[in-house]
Amino acid sequence: MRYILCLCLLFGLSYPMHGSIHVDGARFRTQDGRQILLRGINVGGDTKVPPFRSIRGDKDFAPLRGWGFNSVRLLFNWEAFEPQAGAYDWDYLNSYRQTVDWAAQHDLLVIVDIHQDAFSRFAVRGCGEGFPRWALPPFQKAAVPDNGEACKNWSVQMFLDISMHTAWHHFHRNTYGVRDRYLLMVQHLAQAVADAPNLVGFDLMNEPWGLEKSELPTLYHDAGRIVQTIIPGTVLFLSAHALTSTGLIASQLPPIPLDNIVHSSHFYDPGLQTFQSWSAWTLQTTQGHWRKILQRWSSPLYLGEFGAPAHLPNAADYIDAIYDLMDRELYSGAQWVYTPQWNAVTKDGWNQEDFSINDDQGRLRGTYRPRPFVEETPGDIVSMQWSETAKTLSLVYEPRVLPEEVKIVIPARLEWIGVEVKEGERSHQCEMENAHRLRCVRDQGPRLTQRSLTFLFRAR
Template sequence: MRYILFLVLFMITIPPVKAGPLHVDGSRFRTEDGRQILLRGVNVGGDTKVPPFRSIRGEKDFEPLRAWGFNSVRLMFNWEAFEAEPGVYDWDYLRYYRDMVDWAAQHDLYVIVDIHQDAFSRFAVSGCGEGFPRWALPPFQKPATPDNGENCKAWSVKAFFDIGMHIAWHHFYKNTYGVRDRYLLMLQHLGQAVADAPNLVGFDLMNEPWGLEKSELPALYYDAGSLLQSIRPNLILFLSAQILTSTGLVASQLDPIPLPHIVHATHFYDPGLQTVKSWSPWTLKTANRHWKNLLERWQSPLYLGEFGAPATLPNAVKYVDAIYDLMDQELYSGAYWVYTPGWTDANKDGWNREDFSINDDKGQLRGMYRARPYVEETPGDIMQMEWNEKSKRLALVYEATVFPEEVKIAIPSRLEWIGVEALEGKRAQNCQLLNAHQLRCVHDPKARQALRSLVFLFREREGQ
């Protein structure tokens, strides 16, 4: 009841701002004028989880991302960093977060705000979690001493068996000690801080939550989503499934909430990555079968909010390529895990000895990721997209519904564009590079046809 009254008063007193750059239309992301967008991004950044909670050191840290093939970032927000004590806010941290959103915009990157947590808090699960502040634990629980070091490598297993963590989640959803109310107030402040950012796509309301998918998560998502959409119309809500679904072996039972512009935001990590340093194509196929069944109910886009490989995985690039091949086949959007500008060989990603960072300490790409081109924007509906690494050909079939027709292709710096072929084999002459990492092709609006098929030709750039 307290929250309902708060929301009514808030909606009356705060005027909404202009709608965001994208909206949800069935299973697709679209621009305001109806063009389809694929979001291919990266999570930022790994050491945001621990003090000083500032992974990005300045605008230049976003500079490499377009060259690596990304058009968006899933930008981690740490609640503990903002509200270390209840009601005592670190406004400098909030300004820093808004600065990051603006820095991303300078490099033509969309932003998805990620309310990030793992295993509840740094003060839970033997000091191996992150996200929620210390005071969010039930008052009868003794806080652990934060560790996030060598003893926390098996943090996910520790969390699964940690009764105290599950009790903390239970009381959060029940709002027993007002923590849920404070979560919503935190979202209000954050939402207002970024509401007018032109590159803001939406909010991922809770990273990899524990909780009941039939009751606890939908109620939380509805309250949080209503609040944020009252601040910014058409804000897209990325709704993460319960954490165990990230294995791909457990099907999510999460139902869509009755709000517009919702997206099912799942994660995928093959269970063998950390245990036996291997992976199975069967697990990825099983995960996709679960996702497609779920999307029949949701009728929304699927956003693969996290996927990636540890540096120690043998032939990791094959695993990552298999995921991207599936994303191309199903036209999924998503964000690779993870970009940590301050990665070092000693500290790895900076949290629990994880080592997924896409970059090394010299700012160069590591071997588990191979950047690839993709169709970033089409004037209607993408029907098919396929990248062939061997022949360096990107095939596209689309149905035009917006005229004049304009296709944009994202090009990573390792590749050089050399031409475009139409289906009938004729060379298309109406394409030009907008910049080093984006190609635009415009077709004569008089030559309308139901389907158009193009093949974009590349070669490996010398010196890459």
């Protein structure tokens, strides 16, 4: 199988350089050298179960720009694509590509997310998702998929389930060829989305299990090489071990020797569901881990998942605290989760999880308060801070690209009313580029000096 994969890469299709967004040290940059921040949402919770489609049409993406997002982390389900080994559902792959195109119609960038939790719907008492049934070791009895009320504590069940850990063990060792089939699946997926103009990159495996210093780096290198052979220049988002999502365990995942790699950390305060409260100490501890990762990797940190159940009384404060940290540290990321078909009975559609930011009427539920952010700057952002009380967004940047063009994402709940500049500086010329993006341009003035801007807003 490895020989076949090599032949496919050598003689198969090769697409032109994508590279519209790339990694430059701890920053994401556009092709013309501007720094860009990615603030997005995961889509969607019910992608994990049949019929494996969360988006029904481009209109499902319509609210996202108005909610202050510029990107989506779009779940891809391996079971849906390859329900039988070697037998592909091409309609599913085509529908996934169609969904990427629908996102582009609403000016949304896409990160492809090969998603799994607890290995498979046929593992962990039917509470997992992602890997097909045939990916289980042949000596293991497949569970009957449940993903309902009995799976509320799926994360605890996953941790204690020896069979699931055994399945991961054999996957990494390719005992039964499942790892080879995973790499071939990655190849098909990369070919399907290779020419999508809004593609940023690939998250190669959501919250995996495996040894961080050996098994995961090897897997990511093999899969990443395939993706970047088909789509040169695409960004690779590399998730740490599943247990690091608590924030209490530091990731030991080393950077792999490929271009454009990003550490994709996840964070869920373990006290949130256990005690229905969150701890500033846990968030600070996690931040310490992330800073060490950035020093090792010399790459941006992408917070691929964070969120809270909507019923928790302090969920909004928790999410605001994470966004405040992301603003201070200039992190990109995607909140969990937007499920357009959320309802009060099945909730997110998987294991009775209830993290969706929207209700069944398409309204925000209170676990997310849209805020403006600096989407692009002509150089390096030095600092960015949003004040909900004053309704001001403060920006300091070092210009390196002419013309000096700053773009601000403005959610629908706010109206831009002006910009203040540091005393003695000439103001930028600002205008609304569209309903949710402000464009400010300064085409004259000295270069390599700091600019200080304060954008003023009021509630609609």
